[in-house]
Amino acid sequence: MPDRIALLRAVNVGGTGKLAMADLTAMFVKLGFPDAKTLLQSGNVVFTGDGRKAEALEKFLEAETEKRLKLAPDYFVRTAKEWEAIIVANPFVREAEADPGRLVLAALKDPPAPEAAKALQTALKGRETVRAGTRHLYIYYPDGQGTSKLTMTVIERHLSTRGTARNWNTALKLKALVQT
Numbered sequence: 001m002p003d004r005i006a007l008l009r010a011v012n013v014g015g016t017g018k019l020a021m022a023d024l025t026a027m028f029v030k031l032g033f034p035d036a037k038t039l040l041q042s043g044n045v046v047f048t049g050d051g052r053k054a055e056a057l058e059k060f061l062e063a064e065t066e067k068r069l070k071l072a073p074d075y076f077v078r079t080a081k082e083w084e085a086i087i088v089a090n091p092f093v094r095e096a097e098a099d100p101g102r103l104v105l106a107a108l109k110d111p112p113a114p115e116a117a118k119a120l121q122t123a124l125k126g127r128e129t130v131r132a133g134t135r136h137l138y139i140y141y142p143d144g145q146g147t148s149k150l151t152m153t154v155i156e157r158h159l160s161t162r163g164t165a166r167n168w169n170t171a172l173k174l175k176a177l178v179q180t
Contacts, residue, residue: 001048002035002178005083006061007107008043009074009164019043019071027068031061039173043073044166046177054078074162076107080178087175091131095140096168102144103168106137106152110161120158125149139165 008024011017021038028036028047036047049057054077061075078086086105090096095103112120117132124130128150131138137155141148145167152163166174 002037002046003080004047004049004057005078005080005174005178006045006047006057007076007078007164007166008045008065009076009162011043011071011073017043017071017073019069019073023069024065027064030068031064037177039177040170042166042170043164044170044174046174049079074109074164076109076164078107080175083171083175083178086133086136087171089133090138090168092129092138092140099142100168100172102141104139104141104145104165105168105171106139106155106163106165108135108137108159108161108163111135112137112159112161116159120155123154123158130155137163 008019011019021041024043024045025036025038028045032050033047036045038045052060057077058075061077062072066072092103111134112132114132117130121130126148127142128148129140130150139150141150152165156162
């Protein structure tokens with residue numbers, strides 16, 4: 001059963017980072033992860049890990065993707081247990097039930113400093129709400145993400161770390177894939 005989730009940053013978004021999920025799956029299989037499966041076209045992979053810690057696995061996958069597929073996306077790897085804890089800790093329970101397409105989970109490379117997360121919330125010009133976790137953020141976009149000024153670029157600048165975001169529906173689908 002898959003016990004890892006890998007999220008790729010900037011894959012098949014806005015015409016950049018074109019990557020066929022069949023090619024990504026094939027690369028994972030060649031790297032020794034035979035049960036790898038992708039979800040959607042945005043760079044979500046579930047697979048059984050090989051014992052490496054997340055940071056080492058991220059670096060390995062980043063290097064292999066650049067070497068084999070000529071792309072250099074950031075990887076964000078979480079265990080099934082970590083992902084479950086992230087889902088359970090969601091502070092936007094009502095929004096997750098009523099409006100899951102506007103709730104976003106952002107995986108981060110590094111934990112955000114508490115003062116940086118507070119500064120990010122204070123800097124918001126719209127109605128968005130941000131709550132920080134250990135290496136992730138929960139973001140609710142009541143007016144939709146498409147026109148919001150709260151972009152990943154803004155988030156990364158305030159928190160001094162890289163990130164990638166998935167809507168709540170995708171987060172739940174990934175959870176289901178590592179529980180089957």
